[in-house]
Amino acid sequence: MHDSELLADEFEEHRGRLRAVAYRMLGSLSEADDAVQETWLKLGRTDVGEIKNLGGWLTTVTGRVCLDMLRSRAARREGPLELSDTFVPDPVVSSLDRIDPEQEVLLADSVGLALLVVLETLEPAERLAFVLHDMFAVPFDDIAPVVGRNAAATRQLASRARRRVKEAAPEPERDAVRQREVLDAFLAASRAGDFEALVAVLDPDVVLRADAGALVGGVTGSKLLRGAEAVARSALAFRRFAASSRLVRVNGEAGVVAVVDGRPQSVMAVTVADGRIVAMHILADPERLARLGLAGEEPGE
Incomplete structure (x- = not known):
């Protein structure tokens, strides 16, 4: 050689x-x-x-x-200093049951999206x-x-x-089962339209970042929300996506991919601490989602 x-x-x-x-x-x-x-x-x-x-x-x-x-x-x-408050780094999405060996190396030390946002x-x-x-x-x-x-x-x-x-950066819950229980409760409340149940599963100071990418026609779906009631209202407004969400791992934490008509619409990761969701990071930028190669996958299977 x-x-x-x-x-x-x-x-x-x-x-x-x-x-x-x-x-x-x-x-x-x-x-x-x-x-x-x-x-x-x-x-x-x-x-x-x-x-x-x-x-x-x-x-x-x-x-x-x-x-x-x-x-x-x-x-x-x-x-x-010029980054938008709604910026969400690229997520690493994997099945609940298995992580690709390359992803395992990439995510050693469980670098969640919440930590990456702080690093930015x-x-x-x-x-x-x-x-x-x-x-x-x-x-x-x-x-x-x-x-x-x-x-x-x-x-x-x-x-x-x-x-x-x-x-x-909040200290996250490391127990994958507990993470999933909390996310399951959030999704169930969202699908049922249960505002009180949503608020109960959210930390009072929860922060939601939704990154929908560049402005299109002067309009963007990007948003930054703080507080359980504001996040709960947003969850109710987008409950149709909860109905099509599939559980995955996002940077080693509980998350979901919302798929509509076979196409990924968003990737969401939640950070759980003390039994409640303290941070939610949503990537809904079509161009960046396309680069993740999620199309055609069945997340969580």
Whole structure:
């Protein structure tokens, strides 16, 4: 086998981890794949003989590529501070009964949509320090050159990010059975049009984000709702979608895909804590849904 083939095989061994890094950094599956491909191209232009730890090198290079992509977003006025309150990162949808091996690697550490939404609010360097150190155990000494700071300053970046994540991201229920029980109760109340039952299963401070994508004719279905009563009223208004919803796993948490006439209309993930729904994230952007490849699937089967 040629050296190039050996190198390609070694790279493939690391691809799953690199994609997981990029997904947490970018919140986009397609951009994560682009970042991994760019890392492969950079490897091809590098003297491999000078790389002592290939896995570590690939991880930090992927981080650098993602950092550049985040900064480019900001330069186009699409950075964290300019993101819409209704933005929902790309969901990873899987069957209730099984998770594809690639998805299992991608979702190690149960990175839910609620956490990804918080990560979107971080400055690019903060996000990189937090993701690489807290999620992938990369030493600060290795992260520092990527963000152009010393190790102590890089540690502070991660610390600030950690505080913001802790303050903003709810600690979710990890029991899959309990998650499903709460979601089942929500769907049953929605289908029955039972407002009081809906309010009972929602946390008083529940937040709903619905991302329907770009404006069409000046109208968009995107919305941000706060509070149990507001979310319950919205659920009643869209109860027809509850009737066509199929249970799935979304980023490792309970969720549903609403299918109408064989076509996915939305993907919703719920975050459950203390027996109630504390966050709901709905992706209803037709273009992004199409890229997820859900058409023709029977979620939950």
